[in-house]
Amino acid sequence: MNIAMIGSGYVGLVAAACLAEIGHNVICVDNDARKIEALSAGSEVIHEEFLPELLARHRGRRLKFTTSLHHAVRPSEIVFIAVGTPPCESGEADVSFIENVCRDIAAEINGHGPKTLVVKSTVPAGTSDWIRSVLVRNGVPASNFELASNPEFLREGSAVTDFLYPDRIVIGSSSATGTELLRRAYLPLTSGSYHGCVSRVPQPDDSCSPAKLIVTKPATAEMIKHASNAFLAMKVSFINAVANVCEAVGADVEELVQGMGSDRRIGTRFLKAGIGYGGSCFPKDVSALRAVAEDRGCDFQLLDEVMRINENQRKAFLHRVRDALGNLKGKRLAVLGLAFKGGTDDVRESPAIALVQSLLHEGCTIQAYDPAAMERAREEFAPNGKITFASSAYETARNADALLVLTDWEEFLTLDFARIRSLLRQPILFDGRNLYNPDRMQDLGYFYFSVGRREIAPLQAKAAEASSEDAA
Template sequence: MNISIVGTGYVGLVTGVGLAEIGHHVTCIDIDEAKVEQLNKGKSPIYEPGIEELIIKNKTNGRLRFTTSFEVGAECAEAIYLAVGTPSDAAGKIDMRYFNQAASEIAAAIKQPTIIVVKSTVPVGTNQDLQNLMNEKASHQVSVVSNPEFLREGCALHDLFNGDRIVIGSSDEAAIEVLKRINKPFDIPMVITNLESAELIKYASNAFLATKISFINEMANLCEKIGADILEVSKGMGMDQRIGNRFLNAGIGYGGSCFPKDTNGLLQIANEAGLSFSLLQQVITVNKNQRKLFFEKLLDKVGTLAGKKVAVLGIAFKPDTDDIREAPALKMIAELLKHNAQVSAYDPIISKNKAVFNSAVNSAETIEEALEDADAALILTEWNEIKNISSTQFLLSMKQPIVLDGRNCLNQKEMLDAGVIYEAVGRSNKTNRKELALK
């Protein structure tokens, strides 16, 4: 089929590449001329393992192209996917400006009966509003289908081809059958719902996963109080098939473009419906407090931070992505600077783009540079390179070998046996040597 994708962010680009890979002819539309030019050269504007190879492959075989023109994109499209961003505004509300602008452009550009497929995460009722807009503005018949995405950054391609389910929401049986045909080559179970249920499934899924994270972090805090080990608790919980072992990793809390936005978005939807979603509100509060507790551990170990060098290892909100939206590391850096610390930050991908850092932050090119003469080190993203740091490296490079592991990704026994002052989240953090008097 001829398919167009509006938006070349994580969702749009991965979806477009994936649809081309399974045999469709795909045109990706984006108003950013520089981004489109980059894509036409086979370069991805996002860091996602494996995506550039698929861009080049499908451009070469004629199944994938990029344009800034809605008219060109809509010219032969049998289905047009909306995959533009719906970020949160300063008040935490869902910002629909980009989505609404794209919808208006599509309505004006449609040249034939078309299916509009909404991949963007949107509030309940948006798809029906979009259908009403198309009925009013489009010159041809349009059917709107909700088809939310469930892609994890860093492994989005894997998720696209190996997903748990494909959700299709619509009251138009003919449109549903078209979406089934489009997605059949993925060979993934399909869930057919109405528009409202499909819209809510994405929010509910992310909010539930965020709830698991906040729950296990509260358990980690309890473990520290009573001498239990959160790794053992998580393992024991996760072996229960009703619970599962995923998203039970204690740390400094969730970040990224989805969980913070979607938990706040679902809370907004509930409030507008007259429901006080107190559980979800507490999930958000716990997540914010987790960072505060981690910073308090640093103050407890180091005392005053003024003039002291702190190495921040890992900036992206998770490994294998260059996404820093709502990254806990950025909030931690801001707090360090407020306390007049000298910050040296390293990330395998983010450090290559020094423009993302505050001018007061040293963007280290290597782990060794970040650790050199540091008074403390914070592990904030579990990149493999960071997980493989040895205790010897901390001892040789740092002024004081104080390491706070916000991802529980280092070998605690190795660190403590070597003499590193090591503290993790939710674990017994007693050192096997007297801690240095630093305060």
Template sequence: MQIVVIGVGYVGLVTGTCFAEMGHHVVCLDIDESKIEQLKKGEIPIYEPGLQEMVLRNQKSGRLSFTSSYQEGMQGARVAFIAVDTPPLPDGQADRSRVFGVAKSIGLTMKEELLIVTKSTVPPGTTHEIRRIIEEQGKGIPFAVASNPEFLKEGSALADCLKPDRVIVGVEKEEDGYLLHKLFAPFMLSHDRFIVMDILSAELTKYAANSMLATRISFMNELSRLAEILGADIQQIRKGIGSDKRIGHAFLYPGIGYGGSCLPKDVKALVAQARALNSPLSLLEQVDAVNQSQIEWFINSLLQALADIEQPVIAVWGLAFKPDTDDLREAPALTAIKRLLANKANLRLFDPIAMDRAKQILPDNPFLTYCSSELEAAFGADAILLVTEWKQFRFIDMEEVKTKMRGHLFFDGRNQYAPEEMAKMGFYYKSIGQPVIESHALRTDSSKTS
């Protein structure tokens, strides 16, 4: 089947490539001409494990091609997926201008019967608007619209796309469901995980899923603050409640808040839509508020610990919003950097993958130093702030790290290490919702026993 995927970002490029991998003929279309030129040359503009090889393989086979022309992209297409970005507007609502721009372009260039599928995360009602915009162009060619919200996760996007937990589609007519089922069947050979519903419900399902995940995170983050005051350990609590089958272990990890291109914007967009419809989602409003205050809470405690140092040097480990991606959209590291710079800190930054992107985004500032390793970042630092839980941070020789530092503060926003071990090495180790173990207390205890 000939498919056109419109918007070649994280979602569009992965989706298009996976369809090509399954034998479909796919044209990926984007108005960003420089991106398309890059892709034609086999250069991948984003970091996603395994993606480069798969793009090259399918490009070579002739099943995957790239264009910036709607005329060319729409040629022969039976299904068009819309996968453009829907960033937040200042008031939190999703900006649908790109989606509507695509609808207009489709309406003007479609040549034969087409099923137009919204993959972008859009407020309920948007796919119906898309139908209206296409009709307005007045071509008279028969078409249908559908919704197919995307659930892939950056960092494991290929696996998520090739073997999805579920495929949700919202359709107007049964036959559109059959067509989409045929398209997705190769991804679900072992057992069918295809769920068909109406379009509005499919659109809302996406927001509901992300809002539920965000709620779990904010719940744990707020609870971690109470645990800390009580002297309880949130890690024990996490295991305790996660082992209840009704609750499960996923998304119970406390940290310095969720970021990325989806959770923050989707929660805000749903809250904004609900308010506009006079049916506020007060729980979700708090989920967002807790998320914003969590990072403030942690950075405040770091600044407090550094209060006696006039121009503290802080190593920031991890910039991407999560491991295995170079995506910095709404990354907690950016919020932390802004706060710390405002407090006259000298920052030494390191991320295994996102350094180039960080240099493009962050302002030129003499107080920012870009480092090529964790150790280099730690050099002369009064404190280390771990923001992203990259795997390579797990087994670092902390004794060596300590020798490079000027101070001994380690603020771990992702609870990566054992507090006792860190204290033994002489760190003041502050994590999320776990008691700080003072290293002198440990030394006194061991001197008693020896």
């Protein structure tokens, strides 16, 4: 099939590369000329596993890049919209990028046969109806287009395998033609034929194949996406609130999660205590769903609480660092991780960035390292010498007063913490993602602070403390 993908960001680019991988001809559009130039030249514009391989395989053949909506839309049967829907100050989703794209598409549709427009961006319930009216207002006869909602559930860090081996594909459409076209577009995934290909991207162990297809109304499809993200954010805030109680009563949140999660109705996924959720989706989608509920007069204060807990979690972590170090002014801190989560270079709404901003504000100097996000993170800070970027995790630790781990990168799990200890001025480790075993950190001689677990002091320090208590 001939497909246009409008918006070549984290979602559009991955979706386009994967649609090319399953056999379609895809033209990717973006109004960021530099991005299109870089993509056409084969440069990496986002960090995502397997994406470079797919781009190399299909670029110039089944996958093309352009800044011209005209060139992309005219030959395409399906036009996906994957532009951003950032939050407005009120918390509502800003759908103005979608509106702009629809106006541009309207100018291209007329006289070129019916097109199926598919909204992949995350949008509030009711957006499909509104898009219909935007197109009609811009002179497109209703008989000239079909509309469908096809929300995307990929996660940054595993976006390619999430797209190719999804838990479900959701199609929301009130038109049989639009639904049928999308069914055909996804057939290699829903029939499992792609998963039998020799050259397929390797299937993750815990993934489904073939993919489940859910066909519903547009408003339901739009709600499925918002409700899914809000639910996952709620799980994170729930376990963070539980972690705080664990600390207060001397329980261990990680062991608690094993106990709780063994109940198959609950499971352990997304019950990870830490410094809270971030990224370009959860924060905005929770507040967008809250705004939809409020607009329709529905009580959904639960979501206010989810947001409040998330914000407090960061503050509590900052408080812990301040408390343990006495004061922050003049402290030299090493930070591991700037991306909002491991596996991506995305720093939008990253809790790590917010914490580093607060630490800088309190007079610390920061030396930071992230395996993929340093380029993007650099743009978040004023170039005043208060933050420097190191070339490795070990370089970051050199002469620092303490080490803070703020992103759950897999490579941070296997660091040589004996070596890091020898580089630090003081063996103090704040683990904002509960990545390490407290006993092991104690054996290595660390003062170790994590979330929802007991504070650890090195054995020698404990012995000294006990003998001074005895003497007193």
